[in-house]
Amino acid sequence: MMLGPAMLFLGAVDARIPQWLRPVLVFGEVPMFYYLLHIPLIHLLAVIVCDARYGQVHWMFESPTVGQFPITPPPGWGFSLPIGCLVWAFVVVVLYPLCRWFASSKQRRSDAWLSYF
Numbered sequence: 001m002m003l004g005p006a007m008l009f010l011g012a013v014d015a016r017i018p019q020w021l022r023p024v025l026v027f028g029e030v031p032m033f034y035y036l037l038h039i040p041l042i043h044l045l046a047v048i049v050c051d052a053r054y055g056q057v058h059w060m061f062e063s064p065t066v067g068q069f070p071i072t073p074p075p076g077w078g079f080s081l082p083i084g085c086l087v088w089a090f091v092v093v094v095l096y097p098l099c100r101w102f103a104s105s106k107q108r109r110s111d112a113w114l115s116y117f
Contacts, residue, residue: 001081026100029106033099033102034099037099038091038095041091042087050074050077054074059074
């Protein structure tokens with residue numbers, strides 16, 4: 001569902017990026033940095049939601065049997081696509097200032113290890 005509209009949108013703005021969309025270019029300047037930060041953030045959010053909904057999080061870290069490895073989701077676990085999109089938007093907004101800071105750090109410095117991020 002998400003890739004089709006994204007590809008149509010990218011095709012429409014490929015020739016010239018609109019002014020209101022220019023801040024999004026920050027994520028393209030630091031893709032590995034964003035990737036390495038968003039996974040732990042999403043997992044932290046899942047633990048918080050699990051604790052708030054069920055009062056415990058043990059099933060997020062253990063399985064009762066090998067057949068149910070790696071996790072056994074609790075009853076009623078999961079969310080709809082609109083909620084997933086809201087979580088995605090939240091993660092992007094939260095990580096934007098960090099990515100912007102790191103992008104400006106990469107421009108100021110020329111350390112070799114920064115080229116990987």
